[in-house]
Amino acid sequence: xxxxxxxxxxxxxxxxxxxxxxxxxxxxxxxxxxxxxxxxxxxxxxxxxxxxxxxxxxxxxxxxxxxxxxxxxxxxxxxxxxxxxxxxxxxxxxxxxxxxxxxxxxxxxxxxxxxxxxxxxxxxxxxxxxxxxxxxxxxxxxxxxxxxxxxxxxxxxxxxxxxxxxxxxxxxxxxxxxxxxxxxxxxxxxxxxxxxxxxxxxxxxxxxxxxxxxxx
Amino acid sequence: xxxxxxxxxxxxxxxxxxxxxxxxxxxxxxxxxxxxxxxxxxxxxxxxxxxxxxxxxxxxxxxxxxxxxxxxxxxxxxxxxxxxxxxxxxxxxxxxxxxxxxxxxxxxxxxxxxxxxxxxxxxxxxxxxxxxxxxxxxxxxxxxxxxxxxxxxxxxxxxxxxxxxxxxxxxxxxxxxxxxxxxxxxxxxxxxxxxxxxxxxxxxxxxxxxxxxxxxxxxxxxxxxxxxxxxxxxxxxxxxxxxxxxxxxxxxxxxxxxxxxxxxxxxxxxxxxxxxxxxxxxxxxxxxxxxxxxxxxxxxxx
Numbered sequence: 001x002x003x004x005x006x007x008x009x010x011x012x013x014x015x016x017x018x019x020x021x022x023x024x025x026x027x028x029x030x031x032x033x034x035x036x037x038x039x040x041x042x043x044x045x046x047x048x049x050x051x052x053x054x055x056x057x058x059x060x061x062x063x064x065x066x067x068x069x070x071x072x073x074x075x076x077x078x079x080x081x082x083x084x085x086x087x088x089x090x091x092x093x094x095x096x097x098x099x100x101x102x103x104x105x106x107x108x109x110x111x112x113x114x115x116x117x118x119x120x121x122x123x124x125x126x127x128x129x130x131x132x133x134x135x136x137x138x139x140x141x142x143x144x145x146x147x148x149x150x151x152x153x154x155x156x157x158x159x160x161x162x163x164x165x166x167x168x169x170x171x172x173x174x175x176x177x178x179x180x181x182x183x184x185x186x187x188x189x190x191x192x193x194x195x196x197x198x199x200x201x202x203x204x205x206x207x208x209x210x211x212x213x214x215x216x
Numbered sequence: 217x218x219x220x221x222x223x224x225x226x227x228x229x230x231x232x233x234x235x236x237x238x239x240x241x242x243x244x245x246x247x248x249x250x251x252x253x254x255x256x257x258x259x260x261x262x263x264x265x266x267x268x269x270x271x272x273x274x275x276x277x278x279x280x281x282x283x284x285x286x287x288x289x290x291x292x293x294x295x296x297x298x299x300x301x302x303x304x305x306x307x308x309x310x311x312x313x314x315x316x317x318x319x320x321x322x323x324x325x326x327x328x329x330x331x332x333x334x335x336x337x338x339x340x341x342x343x344x345x346x347x348x349x350x351x352x353x354x355x356x357x358x359x360x361x362x363x364x365x366x367x368x369x370x371x372x373x374x375x376x377x378x379x380x381x382x383x384x385x386x387x388x389x390x391x392x393x394x395x396x397x398x399x400x401x402x403x404x405x406x407x408x409x410x411x412x413x414x415x416x417x418x419x420x421x422x423x424x425x426x427x428x429x430x431x432x433x434x435x436x437x438x439x440x441x442x443x444x445x446x447x448x449x450x451x452x453x454x455x456x457x458x459x460x461x462x463x464x465x466x467x468x469x470x471x472x473x474x475x476x477x478x479x480x481x482x483x484x485x486x487x488x489x490x491x492x493x494x495x496x497x498x499x500x501x502x503x504x505x506x507x508x509x510x511x512x513x514x515x516x517x518x
Contacts, residue, residue, distance in 0.1 A: 075423035083409075083425065163416045165409050171391070174327060175410065178392040181354050183331065 003185035007176045014172030015193045021087055021168060022156050022197065026149060028092025033099025037137075038129055040104045051100070058097035063155055066090040067162045087159040087166055095152045102144045106137030139214045146205030150198045157194075169193045261316030269463070269470040270315060273339055278317050281308040282324025282338035286415040288438035289494035290344045291321075303494040304342040307361060307461075307481060311340065314477050325412055327392035330354055333462050340474070341462040344432060346394045347513040356465045358474045360458035360506045360513050361481075364432035366398060368449040369439060371421065376428055378451050382406040386426040388417035395431050398455050414439070421446065432457050434495060441498055458506065458513040 004011065039051030058066070071086035110133050118128035138145075160168035167175075173190035177183050264270035273279045283304050284291035291302040300321045312319035324332050324343050332338045333355045344364070347357050368387075370376045376385070383405035389395040391410040399406055409426050411417060418439045420426040429436065433448065440446050461478075463470050481487050482505040491503055508516075 071425065072419050072423045075425055080424075161412070163411060163419060165411050165416075165420075167410075171410065174391055175396070178327060178396065181330065181350070 003176065003180060003182045004189045007172075007180075010172040010176055011169070011189055011193060014167060014169040014190075015196070017166055018153075018156055018160075018168040018193070019197065021084075021091065021159060021166060022149075022153050024088045025091035025095060025152060025156070028088060029095035029099050029148075029152065032092065032096035033103060034134065036096065036100035037103035037107065038134070040100060041107045041129070041133075043125060055097045055100050058093050059101070061094075063090065063094045063158050064162055066094055067159060067164050071162075071164045083164050083166055087164045090164075091152065091156060091159060094155070095148060098148045098151075099145065102141045102148060103134070103137055105144075106141035107133055109140045110136045136214065139212045142205060142209045142213050146202060146209075149201045149205065153197050153201060154194065261314065264315075264473075269339065269467055270473055273315055273317055276317070278320050279308075279312050279315060279340065280320045280322060280338045281311075282329050282332050282341040282343055283308065283321050284325070284343045284414075285323040286413050287344055287435050288441060289498070290434060290438070291342070292438075303362070303490050304344065306486075306490045306494075307478075308340070308342050310481050310486060311474065311477050314473075314480075325392075326390045327412060329462065333464055336464070339463065344435060344459055345462055346432075346457040347460040347510065348394060348517045349514055351462070352514060354465060355462045356467055356471055357460035357462060357510050357513075358471060359478060359510050360460055360508050361478055361487075362434075362459040363503075363506045363508070364434050364457040364459060366395065366430065366454035366457060367433040367436055368454070369421065369429040369436040369446055370427065370449055372445055372447045374427060374447075376449050378449065379403050379454055382428060382430075385428060387428045387430055388420045388426040389430050390414060390417065393431060394455070394457065399430055402454055418442065430454065437495065437498060456516065458508060458516075460510065460513065 036051050036054050039047045040055070042048055042051070061069075067086065067090045070090040071081065071083065074081045074086065114132055114136065115128055118132045119125075123131065156168060157170040160166045160171040165171070169190050173186045173193075177186035180186065264274060266272070266275060283300060283302070285293045285300065287302070289302050291300065291304045293299070294301050305321060308319050308321065322332075322338060324338060324341055326343075326345075329338075329341045329343055329345060330351065333341055341355075342361075345351070346364075347360060351357070368376060368379065368382070376382065379402050382399070382403035385406055386409055387399060387403065387406045388409045388411060389399060391412060396408070396410065399408060409417075409420060411420070414429075414431065414435055417426070417429045417431070421429050421439075422443060428449075429439070433453070436446075436448055440448070461474055463474070487505045491505075496502060
C-alpha cells in the first residue's frame with residue numbers, strides 16, 4: 001500500500017496521460033473507422049478496394065512498427081511531429097482498422113430492404129448510409145466496439161514503452177519500480193489503474209447497449 | 217473475397233523480402249566468439265568447492281553474464297560479425313577463463329538487470345552499472361572496475377553550456393539508470409524523456425525529438441563514435457559513476473573471487489589494454505585502473 005500512497009502523484013499523472021491518449025485515439029479511430037467502413041460497403045469497386053487496402057495495412061502492421069513510422073520515421077522525413085501527436089495517430093489508425101471491420105459487419109446485418117426503401121423514398125446513396133444504415137449498424141455492434149476499446153486501452157501501454165516514451169501508467173509504474181525496487185506492488189497498482197479505465201469503458205458500453213442496442 | 221487476394225499476395229511478398237534480408241545474419245555465428253585465448257578454457261584452472269557459486273558455474277560449464285547489447289564501447293553487438301564485444305565483455309571473458317568455463321552473454325537492459333540477478337537468470341551482470349547504496353540493498357557489487365563521469369551530449373552548436381541550460385529542454389536518458397534521479401535533482405526544470413535503451417536516446421537526439429542526452433561520458437563517447445555531428449558539453453561533470461559487477465546479494469565467496477580476478481586483470485596490464493582498445497584510441501585520453509574499493513564508492517555516493 002505504501003508504494004501507492006508514497007507515489008500517488010506519479011500514478012495519477014500516468015493515469016491522466018493514458019486517459020487523454022486513449023480518449024483522443026478513440027475519437028480518431030471512430031471517425032476514420034466509420035469513413036473506411038463506408039468505403040468498404042460502397043457501390044463503387046475502386047472505393048471498396050481503397051477501404052480494403054486501408055484495413056489490411058493498419059490491421060497487419062504491428063502497433064510498435066506504426067509507432068516507429070509515425071515518430072522517428074516522420075521526424076527523419078522532416079515532419080516536426082511531437083510525441084503526443086505521433087502516439088495518438090498510431091494508436092488511432094491501428095484501432096480504426098478494427099472499428100471499420102466491426103462496422104462493416106454491422107452494416108451487413110442491416111436488412112437490404114431498409115436500403116431499398118430509403119432509395120425508393122428518394123434518399124441518395126450517402127444519405128441512405130448516413131441516416132438509415134449506419135445508425136442501425138452502430139447499434140448492432142456496440143458490444144464488439146466495447147471489446148475494441150478495451151483492447152485499445154491495453155495497447156496504449158505500447159506507446160509509453162516504445163521510443164515515443166509518453167509518461168503513461170506503465171511508464172510511471174516503471175519509474176516507481178526503479179526508485180523503490182518494489183516490482184510486484186508497482187505493477188499491481190499499474191494493473192489497477194488500467195482496470196479503472198477498462199471497467200469504466202465496460203460500464204459505458206453496457207449503458208449504451210442497454211439503451212440503444214437492437215436485438216434481433 | 218476474391219478482391220482481397222492481391223493485397224494478401226502483396227503482404228506475402230513484403231514478408232518474404234524481410235525474412236530474406238534477416239536470413240543472412242547468422243553466418244558467422246553469435247556468442248562472444250573472437251576472444252582468442254581468453255575464451256578457451258585454460259589447461260589448469262582451480263576447481264572450487266561444489267557448494268560455492270564458482271563450483272556451481274564450473275559444474276554447468278558456463279557462466280551467464282548480463283551485458284548491454286547497445287552501448288558501445290562497453291557492450292554491443294558488432295553488426296558485421298554479430299558477436300557481442302566491448303570493455304565489459306573482455307572483463308567477462310577474463311572471469312570465465314579464470315573458472316575454465318565458457319561465457320554466455322545475454323542482454324540485460326538497465327531496467328531488468330537487477331531482477332535478472334535476483335531471480336538467477338544471470339550469474340553476473342557487467343553492464344555499465346553504477347554502484348550506489350540503493351542498488352547495494354538489492355544486489356552484491358564487486359569493487360569498481362571503471363570510473364565514468366556524468367556528462368551531457370548535444371548536437372554540435374546546440375548552445376547548452378552546462379546543466380543549468382537544460383531547464384525547459386527535452387533531455388533523454390534511460391529508465392532505471394542513475395541519471396533519472398541525477399537529472400531530477402540537478403535539472404528539475406528539464407523535460408525528461410525516459411526510454412529503454414541508449415540507442416533510443418541516440419535516435420531521439422538524431423531525429424531532434426530531444427535536445428540533449430545525459431549519461432556516462434563513455435556511453436556518450438560511443439554515440440559520438442557513431443555520429444560525429446554530436447558533441448560533449450564542456451565543463452564540470454554532473455556525477456562520478458563507479459561501475460561495478462553485480463551478483464546475488466550476500467554471496468561473499470563469489471565477491472572475493474571476482475575482486476581477485478579484477479586485481480589480476482588490473483595488475484597484469486589487461487585492463488590498460490582493454491581501455492586503449494575500446495576507449496583510448498577514440499578519445500586520445502589516458503586513464504589508470506580504479507583504485508577505489510566498493511566501500512569508497514558507496515561512501516562517495518551516500
